[in-house]
Structure formats: C-alpha cells, structure tokens
Amino acid sequence: MAVIYLYCIGFVACFYGVGSVLLPNDDKKLPCDVRAQLDSGWVCGSIRPAEEGVQYASFRGIPYAQQPLGALRFKELQNLSPWKDVLLATEEGPICPQYDELYGRLVNSAEMSESCILANVHVPLNISSFGSKSESQDQPKLPILVFIHGGAFQAGSGNSDVHGPEYLVSKGAIVITFNYRLNVFGYLSLNSTKIPGNNGLRDAITLLKWVQRNALAFGGDPDNVTLGGHSSGAVNTHLLSLSEASKGLFKRVILMSGVANAGFYTASPIYAETVAQMFLGLVGINSTDADEIHDQLIQMPLEKIMEGYRVMQFQTAVVAFAAVVESKFDGVTQILDDDPTNLIKQGRGKDLPMIIGSTSNECETFKRKITYLNMVKLIEQNPAIVLAPQITYTVAPTRATELSQTVLDRYFQGNVTIEKYIPCCSDTFFVYPAIKVAEWRASLGGAPAYRYEFNFDSTFNVAKAGLMLNYEGSGHIEDLTFAFRSNSLMRPNEKSFPPRTRDDLMKNWMTSIVVNFMRCSKPVCDDEATWPATDAQQLNYQQISEPVFTNNNVPLTEAQRNMFDFHNQVFQSAGI
Structure with missing residues (x-):
C-alpha cells in the first residue's frame, strides 16, 4: 500500500490517503488522513480546510474518560481502558443530555447520550508555526487553547457548529473543545459523597489532565496551555483558576461574558439544596437519605430525569443547576472550597494572566426568552429577581425586598418594561461582575x-441571524463568533467573510487577541502601551468597536462609574 507523508508536527503521524491505513492486528481497512498515538491508543482523524489556505488535522469525538453510565452516572470520571485498534475520530459524537434555551439556529441538531464525554482536538498543519522547541523534536511545540463551552450550565457542547476552530488554527494554535456533564448530571448537589455537586467542573479537570498526558501526541506544548470559556464556560474557567485541584494544568485564562463572582448564578449551598429538593419532587423521590436518593437516581431512566429537569428549567428561568461550594469528602476531588468572592479576595489564582471580556448589550440576546417568560409579571410578583442571585440567597427575604427596590428605582423609575430590564440584566449579571x-x-x-x-x-451578524433578533449594540455571544467560526450558519469549505471587509478584519483582530495572549500572556505582544492592564483606580478597558487595532484603552465613563458604584453599594448593603 502506498502512503505519502504530508506533514509531521510533534509526534503526530500524518498521512495522505492514497490508499488507507491498516488497523493494527486486523485485516480491515480504515480510511485515515492523519493519526496520533495517545496514552490509550491510536486515533484516526481527518484533514480539513481552515482559512487562508491552511489545513488542519481534526480529531473529533475522542473519549477522554470512561463514559459515566449506570452506577457511574454521578461519579467522578474514571480513566479509560486502552483500546487495541485504531479509533475512528473523524466525526463529532453525541452531546450531553440537555434542553437548549439559548442557541437556537446557532447549533445543529445532534444525538444526545450520557456517553458524551468526548474531546475534539484541532491541529494546524501547513503554517509557519511558533512555540518552544521540543527536546526530542526539531518542530516547535504549539500552544494549546482548551475552551469550555457555555450554555448556563444547562446546555451546549464543544462541537464545531458554534466552536469552529478554523480561525484560530489558521493562526497556529491547537484548539481543544470538549463535552462535560450538564444540568442534573453535572451540577446536582446533595452535599454527599455520592452526589457532591460540581461534576461538570471535575470533568474539566479530567480533560485538562488528559491534555497534559497527550499534548505531545498532537504536537502541543503541555507547558503552554491557555484555558478559556464563554458565558457559563467562562464561569467554569474562572472557578477552575481559583481551585487548588487545577494547579499546574494551565498558564492563563480567557473569560468571555462570565466570571466566578456574583453574576447570573450563585454558588450558595442553600440555593443548591433548594433546586435539588425541587428536582427530586418533580421526579417522585421523597426520601431524605442521600445514599437512597443516589441509588434511585442511577436506576432512573434518562427520559424521566430529563422530563423532571425540563419542568424545573422552565420554573427557574434557565439557570437551574450550577456550581456550588462543596464540603470535603474522602475520595472526591474538591473543586470549590469557599465562596468564589472570598477566594478571589484571598488572592487565589492571582498569578494567572487574565483577559476579561463582555459585550455592550449582553442581555439583548436573551430578549425573546425574557419576553416568553413574561419577565415584567415575574418582577412584579417577586422583585428580588432583579438582584444578583448571590444577594438573594445571602440576605433575609425582607432585606432582599428592600435592596431590590433600590434596583427598581434606578433602572425602572416605577414602570417595569422589557426594554428597561435589558440594561438592568446586562449590568447586574455580566458587566458589573466583570x-x-x-x-x-x-x-x-x-x-x-x-x-x-x-x-x-x-x-x-452571526448571532442575530442565528437567533433571529435585531437590536443595537453587541449582545451575548457576538464576540465569540469572531473568535470561532459558526459552522452552523456558514458554508463549508468557503471563506467566512469577503476578504478585507469589516467582518473579516474583526475576525483577524479577535483571533489575534486570543493567539497573542497564548504566546506572550498579553493581548498585544509587541507594544504594551497600546493595551495596558487594568488599573485599580481608572478601571481602564479596551473598547473593541473597530475592525482594526487602535489604541482605544479608556477609563470608565461617568455613566459606567455611576453604575459600578451603585452595584458596589448594593453588595455592601447586603454585607457581601
């Protein structure tokens, strides 16, 4: 059989499919453009076009741990057993069980299964790469971006419909996305050894350790891993940077529209207990014994769990289950040992360089959902929902009502409307926390x-097209669509935007920010003065409004400062 070697990056064995690559110890044949030897066995990937004439090796649907089935449904992920033959990794696998409330046409329909613990690895090929030289290879080792998908802890996946790697691999970065357990399976907490909560975060730790073991197999640098995320994926990223369990697994973090402190979720154990009891009631579990509850849940059909969760998700307005402060249990990796606000103030993770991003009009993206929920009526019935959940689950109900009135006075002036709620939502849940x-x-x-x-x-505008919305400014997800290709809405094998147009230039600008940060821990490597770090007094930030880089680093405006001071006062009044 004729095999032509096209590329070899690191320890990746690359092949052009003149014939096919034989499966070891088998007489079957497997079409294989590219393959890599992992600690658990060989994987066969495909070569795909990126942008600017670049091609990349794509390994999709690789299991990074045993699938959490049956008795393993709520356990910390177990190591894989090695496989004997070559694993076909050319297509994405199933996504984790969920109900999508956010992404709409931005996501493609996909099979759902609890067998969803899968990673996608994308490696640039025919480019002038950068990185440190390997001791055993002439090729430089490439920097790695591990990116955690968003979806309010409830939905989403690492698939390329939303997280197309084409833009970033074209600039010489390895991109790794992955699925992790969501909603009930990822974040239900009974504060017990068997269901401690935060399984979604433990899955991410397992993935990061897998990357450390297998980075060289893809030509990547295990000492140059950047962890990033969007929305709840950014919250997870920030939480992991605060966790002792993640030390040494990554060097820097990128947070896009999500941080670990008070925002659109709360890590309060009181909240976790509240939603757990609500869910258990919906699926007909009346026991108060944690072990007995666990035993019933691991035997319960997936369909029954998801129906109870569906009802609960509607009742809690999207963010049902979330990360939680954990107790310490023997044999369980503790991720979050204190409230994130306390950990940040204590200096946890302060030695990791960080990019913190938000958009100008975050909650416009959720307007259809907000309208569907009849948010005006909900606020009239329970004014405390305008507060950050951390406040609601920290203070007494009477105090929450008092504090919510100050928010109502500032944003609504006696007339609650959807239009007035949008900036309240954006400031409270995204901008102020950032x-x-x-x-x-x-x-x-x-x-x-x-x-x-x-x-x-x-x-x-990919986000507006996918969600069928029209509004001023930039909403949630919009910055993400210029760092990752939205393959659900863009034609395959075609350039995303016409060359040198505003959109094409912005794509180049946003991906340059990410890749520069991966290279030098700064968004601009060659001229620090053009994007200085945030100063504690000025609270300066970069306005990204033009598709080419300009020095547009400015302090908070008077209106932004007033908003910031207002929310500071609300939290101080709550004793937080």
Whole structure:
C-alpha cells in the first residue's frame, strides 16, 4: 500500500490517503488522513480546510474518560481502558443530555447520550508555526487553547457548529473543545459523597489532565496551555483558576461574558439544596437519605430525569443547576472550597494572566426568552429577581425586598418594561461582575488582567441571524463568533467573510487577541502601551468597536462609574 507523508508536527503521524491505513492486528481497512498515538491508543482523524489556505488535522469525538453510565452516572470520571485498534475520530459524537434555551439556529441538531464525554482536538498543519522547541523534536511545540463551552450550565457542547476552530488554527494554535456533564448530571448537589455537586467542573479537570498526558501526541506544548470559556464556560474557567485541584494544568485564562463572582448564578449551598429538593419532587423521590436518593437516581431512566429537569428549567428561568461550594469528602476531588468572592479576595489564582471580556448589550440576546417568560409579571410578583442571585440567597427575604427596590428605582423609575430590564440584566449579571473582577485583580497585584468591551457593528451578524433578533449594540455571544467560526450558519469549505471587509478584519483582530495572549500572556505582544492592564483606580478597558487595532484603552465613563458604584453599594448593603 502506498502512503505519502504530508506533514509531521510533534509526534503526530500524518498521512495522505492514497490508499488507507491498516488497523493494527486486523485485516480491515480504515480510511485515515492523519493519526496520533495517545496514552490509550491510536486515533484516526481527518484533514480539513481552515482559512487562508491552511489545513488542519481534526480529531473529533475522542473519549477522554470512561463514559459515566449506570452506577457511574454521578461519579467522578474514571480513566479509560486502552483500546487495541485504531479509533475512528473523524466525526463529532453525541452531546450531553440537555434542553437548549439559548442557541437556537446557532447549533445543529445532534444525538444526545450520557456517553458524551468526548474531546475534539484541532491541529494546524501547513503554517509557519511558533512555540518552544521540543527536546526530542526539531518542530516547535504549539500552544494549546482548551475552551469550555457555555450554555448556563444547562446546555451546549464543544462541537464545531458554534466552536469552529478554523480561525484560530489558521493562526497556529491547537484548539481543544470538549463535552462535560450538564444540568442534573453535572451540577446536582446533595452535599454527599455520592452526589457532591460540581461534576461538570471535575470533568474539566479530567480533560485538562488528559491534555497534559497527550499534548505531545498532537504536537502541543503541555507547558503552554491557555484555558478559556464563554458565558457559563467562562464561569467554569474562572472557578477552575481559583481551585487548588487545577494547579499546574494551565498558564492563563480567557473569560468571555462570565466570571466566578456574583453574576447570573450563585454558588450558595442553600440555593443548591433548594433546586435539588425541587428536582427530586418533580421526579417522585421523597426520601431524605442521600445514599437512597443516589441509588434511585442511577436506576432512573434518562427520559424521566430529563422530563423532571425540563419542568424545573422552565420554573427557574434557565439557570437551574450550577456550581456550588462543596464540603470535603474522602475520595472526591474538591473543586470549590469557599465562596468564589472570598477566594478571589484571598488572592487565589492571582498569578494567572487574565483577559476579561463582555459585550455592550449582553442581555439583548436573551430578549425573546425574557419576553416568553413574561419577565415584567415575574418582577412584579417577586422583585428580588432583579438582584444578583448571590444577594438573594445571602440576605433575609425582607432585606432582599428592600435592596431590590433600590434596583427598581434606578433602572425602572416605577414602570417595569422589557426594554428597561435589558440594561438592568446586562449590568447586574455580566458587566458589573466583570469590572469588579478586574478591580480586584489590579488591587491584589500578581499577574495582569486585561478587560475589553465588544461593541462592533458587523455586516453579517452571526448571532442575530442565528437567533433571529435585531437590536443595537453587541449582545451575548457576538464576540465569540469572531473568535470561532459558526459552522452552523456558514458554508463549508468557503471563506467566512469577503476578504478585507469589516467582518473579516474583526475576525483577524479577535483571533489575534486570543493567539497573542497564548504566546506572550498579553493581548498585544509587541507594544504594551497600546493595551495596558487594568488599573485599580481608572478601571481602564479596551473598547473593541473597530475592525482594526487602535489604541482605544479608556477609563470608565461617568455613566459606567455611576453604575459600578451603585452595584458596589448594593453588595455592601447586603454585607457581601
């Protein structure tokens, strides 16, 4: 059989499919463009076109641990047993069980299964790569971006419909995305050994350890891993940076529209207990014994669990299960040992360089969902829902009502409307928490933190097209669509945007920010003055509103400062 070697990056064995690659110890044949030897066995991938004439090796649907089936449904992930033959990894596998409330046409329909613990690895090939030289290879080892998908802890996947790697691999970065357990399976907490909560975060730790063991097999540098995430994926990223369990697994973090402190979720054990009891009632479990509850849940059909969760998700307005402060249990990796706000103030993770991003009009993306939920009526019935959940589950109900009135006075002036709720939502759940993290990081010393606000008027707006919305400014997800290709809405094997147009230039700008940060821990490597780190007094940030880089690093405006001071006062009044 004729095999032509096209590329070899690191320890990746690359082949052009003149014939096919034989399966070891078998007489069957398997079409294989590219393969790599992992610690658990060989994987066969495909060579795909990226952009600018670049090709990349794509390994999709690789299991990074045993699948959590049966008795393993709520256990910490177990190591894989090696496989004998070559594993076909050319297509994405099933996504984790979920109900999508956010992404709409941005995501493709996909099979759902609890056998969803899968990683996708994308490696650039025919480019002038960068990185440190391997001791055993002439080729430089490539920097790695591990990216955690969003979806409010409830939905999403690492698939290329939303997280197409084409833009970033074209700039010489290895991109790794993955699925992790969601909603009930990822974040249900009974505060017990068998269901401690935070399984989604433990899955991410397992994936990061898998990357450390297998980075060289893909030509990657295990000492140059950047961890990033969007929305709840950014929250997970930030939480992992605060966790002792993740030490040494990554060097820097990118947070896009999500941080670990008070935002659109709370890590309160009181909240976790509340939603657990609500869910157990919906699936007909009346026991109060944690072990007995666990035994019933691992035997319960997936369909019954998901039906109970579906009802609960509607009742809790999307964010049902979330990360939680854990008790310490023998044999369980503890991820979150204190409230994230306390950990940040204590300086956990302060030595990791950080990018913190938000958009100019975050909650416009959720307008259809907000309207469907009849948010005006919900606020009238329970004014406390305008507060950050951390406040609601920290103070007494009467105090929450008092504090919510100050928010109502500022944002609504006696007339609650959807239009007025949008900026309240954006400030409370996204913008204020992002600025606060930047302030804390600047005050603590340690590694620099860089903040940006994305406010770009694009010609073809992927987010608005996918969600069928129209609004001013940039909403949630929009910055992500210029760092990752939205393959659900873009034609395969075609350039995403016409060359040198505003959209094409913005794609280049956003991916440059990410890849520069992977290279030098700064968003701009060659001229630090053009994007300085956030200062604790000025709270400066980069305005990303034009598709080419300009020095647009500015302090908070008077209106932004007033908003920031207002929310500071609300939290201080709550004793947080």
